[in-house]
Amino acid sequence: MQGWFLQSPKLLSDKHRDKAAAWQLQLTKPAGSLGRLETLAVELAAMQHKLHPHVQKVDICVFAADQGVCAEGVSAFPQSVTSQMIANFVGGGAAISVLAKSLGANLSVVNLGTVFESVSHASIFDRTIASQSGNIVKQPAMTEEQLQTALMQGKEALTRARKSGCELFIAGEMGIGNTTTTTALLVKLLHLPVTDLVGSGTGLNAKGVAHKVEVIERALARHQQAILPLDILRCLGGFELAALVGSYIAAAQAGIPVLVDGFICTTAALLACRVNPGVEAWLILAHASAEPGHKAAAQALNKVPLLDFQLRLGEASGAALAVPLLRLACDLHNNMATFAEAGVADKA
Ligand SMILES: Cc1cc2ncn([C@H]3O[C@H](COP(=O)(O)O)[C@@H](O)[C@H]3O)c2cc1C
Ligand SMILES: O=C(O)c1cccnc1
Numbered sequence: 001m002q003g004w005f006l007q008s009p010k011l012l013s014d015k016h017r018d019k020a021a022a023w024q025l026q027l028t029k030p031a032g033s034l035g036r037l038e039t040l041a042v043e044l045a046a047m048q049h050k051l052h053p054h055v056q057k058v059d060i061c062v063f064a065a066d067q068g069v070c071a072e073g074v075s076a077f078p079q080s081v082t083s084q085m086i087a088n089f090v091g092g093g094a095a096i097s098v099l100a101k102s103l104g105a106n107l108s109v110v111n112l113g114t115v116f117e118s119v120s121h122a123s124i125f126d127r128t129i130a131s132q133s134g135n136i137v138k139q140p141a142m143t144e145e146q147l148q149t150a151l152m153q154g155k156e157a158l159t160r161a162r163k164s165g166c167e168l169f170i171a172g173e174m175g176i177g178n179t180t181t182t183t184a185l186l187v188k189l190l191h192l193p194v195t196d197l198v199g200s201g202t203g204l205n206a207k208g209v210a211h212k213v214e215v216i217e218r219a220l221a222r223h224q225q226a227i228l229p230l231d232i233l234r235c236l237g238g239f240e241l242a243a244l245v246g247s248y249i250a251a252a253q254a255g256i257p258v259l260v261d262g263f264i265c266t267t268a269a270l271l272a273c274r275v276n277p278g279v280e281a282w283l284i285l286a287h288a289s290a291e292p293g294h295k296a297a298a299q300a301l302n303k304v305p306l307l308d309f310q311l312r313l314g315e316a317s318g319a320a321l322a323v324p325l326l327r328l329a330c331d332l333h334n335n336m337a338t339f340a341e342a343g344v345a346d347k348a
Contacts, residue, residue, distance in 0.1 A: 005151055009252030009278035012046040020045035026338040040326060041333035047257045047282065052334045055168040055326045058105035059161035060316050062089055062096060065112040065239035067177035068135035072215045074180040076203040082176045083114040090121040095313055096172055099320035106164060110157055112150060112239035127153050133238045136181060136219040140235045147234040147242055154246025162254055169251045170259050172316025173240045179291060182264045184216045184236040186293050189270060190300055197293035229274040244268035249275065252282040261319040262289030262311060266297040273301065287311055287318035
């Protein structure tokens, strides 16, 4: 029996892509003059199987989990910040809370397991798998069962989003130490040196980064036998990374466009595509994270991020920032006058 995550994603509509591209040619502007706003609207039309796409209903789900590798001292911040930020997400004070409110987007949090106690709230789904993932320098991050549960939590988040009529899905993550797990995972996927991909995360100094490199090297040596994408995820990921992967695959299967956040989310997106290649067509990269590994992950996906604002936060903040661009692309596509309607002479 194949896992649900191997089932084919929905196909984009070539018919609607062609119709939308032809429609763009009729609008009162030189062809191509709105650049990527045009191609975005056309791709969204193909994804939504309609000539006039909409991305008003946006669902943002932040997957949170603690990382066992925090014991190695790989973050500039203490592990307690993961659960404290969960409270901040629903309290309205986090960057993503402010952005989601401003966008009129639905924001929820899935807690997959934190060492410190987390608050309860209607927008927090307590889906604790364990208090934290395994320390990757000593053991696999997850058991096979934990991996399956985390992937499924991503799918369930998507099911909730879909029920509320979501037109655009955004996933985010929170987990102190997860730039370490993500970097290890990306090294395995791309076969690049750790030093090419590693960054300061929440703000390590040079000594801290050197120690992080050493920790990642130890984890990689420990998990040399992991070759297949899901095994790499199980050994070197975290619960939130696995949930991200599950949510991207489920969004593609449900036919919902995805706006992908920074370094951690883009690495999860790459992994989702390695597991199930058809997912790629459903992903739009929102922004270029300042974390060095992001560039390599984006290149491996053969995608160019929409924005470069030097963000290095995570939480889905960079993806939220790009929502107005997608909305404006749709607005222009749907509401500009045609040459015939406006009585403007078309190209001779
Ligand atoms: C207050 C605060 C809020 C955050 N929101 C996202 N992250 C980001 O930083 C973490 C990864 O960086 P590292 O691997 O260096 O720990 C993740 O939790 C990520 O989402 C935050 C980090 C902090 C400190
Ligand atoms: O781009 C990201 O996802 C990122 C970068 C640094 C820290 N946390 C997240």
